[in-house]
Amino acid sequence: MENFNQLVAIRRQKLQKIKNLGINPYPNRVKRTHTIGNLIEHKDKYLKNQKKVTVNGRLNAMRRQGKIGFANITDETGRIQLYVRQDEVGNENYEVFKLLDLGDFVQVEGECFLTQRGEYSVKATNVLILCKNLRPIPTVKEKEVDGEKKRYDEFSDIELRYRKRYLDLLLNPGNxxxxxxxxxxxxxxxxxxxxxxxxxxxxxxxxxxxxxxxxxxxxxxxxxxxxxxxxxxxxxxxxxxxxxxxxxxxxxxxxxxxxxxxxxxxxxxxxxxxxxxxxxxxxxxxxxxxxxxxxxxxxxxxxxxxxxxxxxxxxxxxxKRVSIFELIKEETGFDASGLNFERIKAFCEEKDIEIEPTAGPGKLIEEIFKTFVESKLIxxxxxxxxxxxxxxxxxxxxxxxxxxxxxxxxxxxxxxxxxxxxxxxxxxxxxxxxxxxxxxxxxxxxxxxxxxxxxxxxxxxxxxxxxxxxxxxxxxxxxxxxxxxxxxxxxxxxxxx
RNA sequence: GGUCCAGUAACUCAGAGGUAGAGUAUCUGCCUUUUAAGCAGAGAGUCGAUGGUUCGAUCCCAUCCUGGAUCACCA
Incomplete structure (x- = not known):
């Protein structure tokens, strides 16, 4: 827990640094011209017209290299890469970018382009923080191998997935x-x-x-x-x-x-x-x-x-529409249709079916059905x-x-x-x-x-x-x-x- | 409720009767086209809890907690 507290403390420090820059880390108003899904769907159009777009999303990958950085952001409709250059967004804005953590929500303005490796990306002209994350989100990384997504360090603990369903949904979007x-x-x-x-x-x-x-x-x-x-x-x-x-x-x-x-x-x-x-x-x-x-x-x-x-x-x-008695007979050979309590009871005793003191023949028939028939009805x-x-x-x-x-x-x-x-x-x-x-x-x-x-x-x-x-x-x-x-x-x- | 299995770093996991390890994440440094980025370094754990055995327990034993599987019970 000590370690976890340290991780949280570091994020709180970053939060303070952002505030010290005069920036509200939890702004009220947001601008969004496109969903990420829309950018992906009309990829050719946006590559061609070089129009400025503004997208929002949560940061879920970060690859910084000195004066540039790559990041992935996700909204409900998809995921896209950001390309952030210091000389493009300016020194001040780049300082903000450096203070971002995985899990933060951001608003990014820029135009769509293809990187040297051919990845469809948004080249940022401005990066704005929409919500500072204070708790590290477990890391799940993905790699595409032959079109199939391979996941690393998947958030898979069943108990945690149920108790913290929001993390399950966030980290395992397939769920x-x-x-x-x-x-x-x-x-x-x-x-x-x-x-x-x-x-x-x-x-x-x-x-x-x-x-x-x-x-x-x-x-x-x-x-x-x-x-x-x-x-x-x-x-x-x-x-x-x-x-x-x-x-x-x-x-x-x-x-x-x-x-x-x-x-x-x-x-x-x-x-x-x-x-x-x-x-x-x-x-x-x-x-x-x-x-x-x-x-x-x-x-x-x-x-x-x-x-x-x-x-x-x-x-x-x-x-199929079929009588419970017919099904029991099919599976066990026993004909219970006369509802004869003594006969049914004897059958249950023979088959080790527990008999509650208040049970009548009907209850026992239900028990026989559950024991021998139910699982067969596909x-x-x-x-x-x-x-x-x-x-x-x-x-x-x-x-x-x-x-x-x-x-x-x-x-x-x-x-x-x-x-x-x-x-x-x-x-x-x-x-x-x-x-x-x-x-x-x-x-x-x-x-x-x-x-x-x-x-x-x-x-x-x-x-x-x-x-x-x-x-x-x-x-x-x-x-x-x-x-x-x-x-x-x-x-x-x-x-x- | 019975039986079996599991619980080790934020996540995914390894480990072994002699005091704890990896990858990712985090931090520091370098890096202007990366994509599980890379390189160098660092910090981080009451090993689910409590007892017991032992010179020594995270490891063995007991009990308990939490979860899963299964059986029982249940519309």
């Missing part, structure tokens, strides 16, 4: 791509839904009761009302209230919070898309989900497939016929009241969406939530709570409705070929240092 793609995915989702007549809404994140998923919440406290509040674990119950209120197509894209374990698929706050469509069922939602993801990938990559670590995933319709697959027991907000299936009209979408072995034909029978819904409540009393900390206000809304009548939830971070991981959620969240949760 900006994940976040640019993220923005484009979200834009594409919005335009898709907007075009289909969905209304984007915002519902409370602070809730006095949480629900819509099985998860443990974060708690907080409101001082004026002197009540505990929860951060939402899903958006479901409020969007359904809006369907009761007469909106027929609504969606919300927003942060949701679950107080659970963290790993490469889980961050405590994550982005969820939920949508509800009146007069639709889960078959309609399957169609919609297919169309939406196809639209997104088409918008972002102009492609109808995704390549994830050499696995090619085709998005061509129709996607191509997009709608898994249907989830047991009603583990689907307390979904309508049951005509002809088999123990199953729910619910699907989960699996791609590349991970779950991307969860959807139901929504339960709109208020009496049935009350019974389901009360069952959940009993499970909670038996020790299932993630069981749903009874939300009287939601039940009351249902009693006023919710039309038949199809609903969908999509984990957006995971969708972006899939599209950007990342295996850690931390790579697609700008500031992932970390333990305090």
């Amino acid at each position: 900006k791509r994940n976040f640019e793609l993220r923005a484009r995915v979200i834009t594409a989702i919005r335009s898709f839904l907007d075009n289909r007549g969905f209304l984007e809404v915002e519902t409370p994140i602070l809730q006095s009761l949480y629900g819509g998923a099985n998860a443990r919440p974060f708690m907080t406290h409101h001082n004026t009302l002197d009540i505990d509040l929860y951060l939402r674990i899903s958006i479901e119950l409020y969007l359904k209230r809006l369907i009761v209120g007469g909106f027929e197509r609504v969606y919300e894209l927003g942060k949701t919070f679950r107080n659970e374990g963290m790993d490469r698929n889980h961050n405590p706050e994550f982005t969820l898309l939920e949508l509800y469509q009146a007069y639709a069922d889960y078959y309609d939602i399957m169609d919609l989900t297919e169309d939406m993801i196809i639209h997104v990938v088409k918008e972002v990559f102009n492609s109808d497939k995704i390549v994830f670590q050499e696995k090619e995933i085709s998005l061509k319709k129709p996607w 191509q997009p697959t709608f898994v249907t016929d989830f047991p009603k027991e583990i689907s307390p907000l979904a309508k049951s299936k005509p002809g088999n009241s123990e199953l729910a009209e619910r699907f989960e979408l699996f791609i590349n072995g991970d779950e991307y969406a969860n959807a139901f034909t929504e339960l709109n029978d208020p009496i049935d819904q009350r019974e389901r939530l009360e069952t959940q409540s009993r499970l909670r009393e038996l020790g299932d900390v993630e069981a749903n709570v009874v939300d009287e206000d939601f039940l009351e809304a249902l009693e006023y009548g919710m039309p038949p409705t199809g609903g969908l939830g999509v984990g957006i971070d995971r969708l972006i991981m899939l599209i950007t070929e990342n295996t850690s959620i931390k790579e697609v969240i700008l500031f992932p949760q970390m333990k305090p240092e």
Whole structure:
């Protein structure tokens, strides 16, 4: 640290020297006639017309040789070399140039030309400091070998990259791509839904009761009302209230919070898309989900497939639709469709699947599915016929009241969406939530709570409705070929240092 | 939470039971077409933390901290 402090102290001294020259190292106003990208794009024009240009950027390389110096500056659009001569900028300005450090922001006026080595550069007539950097930025150097960029001393410590994301973005500009793609995915989702007549809404994140998923919440406290509040674990119950209120197509894209374990698929706050469509069922939602993801990938990559670590995933319709029981049977030979608790339990014991005391047959079926089937589902697959027991907000299936009209979408072995034909029978819904409540009393900390206000809304009548939830971070991981959620969240949760 | 791996200079890394090294960055000097500029010199580290073993620990052992991988748990 001592050394680091010395490096900082040297920069502070330079800052003082700049001030002593009567120069403001943090000026308010900036002149910029061209972006660097523009200079590069119209290279021939600027070489020919020898017009004066003014560019801004951050210094990220410096090669001084006595009375001349070369530097590279970068703005968001590109990088260009500066050529600074003492006899061109004058002695005073050259003194300022000598006080610059890597990481400083500068404004440079000059004209474009080619150096003897053929490098397109700006020959400076004036160099102005826009912001003095006080902390040395880790050095990353690049060399082009056969058109390929070779990097030296890359800023690659994963922990540092997440904790100091600004340095990661600065030093590994390639990592900006994940976040640019993220923005484009979200834009594409919005335009898709907007075009289909969905209304984007915002519902409370602070809730006095949480629900819509099985998860443990974060708690907080409101001082004026002197009540505990929860951060939402899903958006479901409020969007359904809006369907009761007469909106027929609504969606919300927003942060949701679950107080659970963290790993490469889980961050405590994550982005969820939920949508509800009146007069639709889960078959309609399957169609919609297919169309939406196809639209997104088409918008972002102009492609109808995704390549994830050499696995090619085709998005061509129709996607496979298959019952969870069929998949289990295919993988294990075990037929669980009778929902016979004793038989299923025996199978789980045989396969060493842990059985929680509150688990019923449905829960065990889900466990069997996760253990034997999930990772095999590479191509997009709608898994249907989830047991009603583990689907307390979904309508049951005509002809088999123990199953729910619910699907989960699996791609590349991970779950991307969860959807139901929504339960709109208020009496049935009350019974389901009360069952959940009993499970909670038996020790299932993630069981749903009874939300009287939601039940009351249902009693006023919710039309038949199809609903969908999509984990957006995971969708972006899939599209950007990342295996850690931390790579697609700008500031992932970390333990305090 | 279990298991495994990692933590050494600002960055990327080497090292070894005897008190710490390289490249880059930084500083000084030389240098008016360089581009991982060059040449010469210099400074810079509580070797993640705390205990233990030892004449001596950064190295061996234990515990802890942080991160990663994986398993478990989890919508």
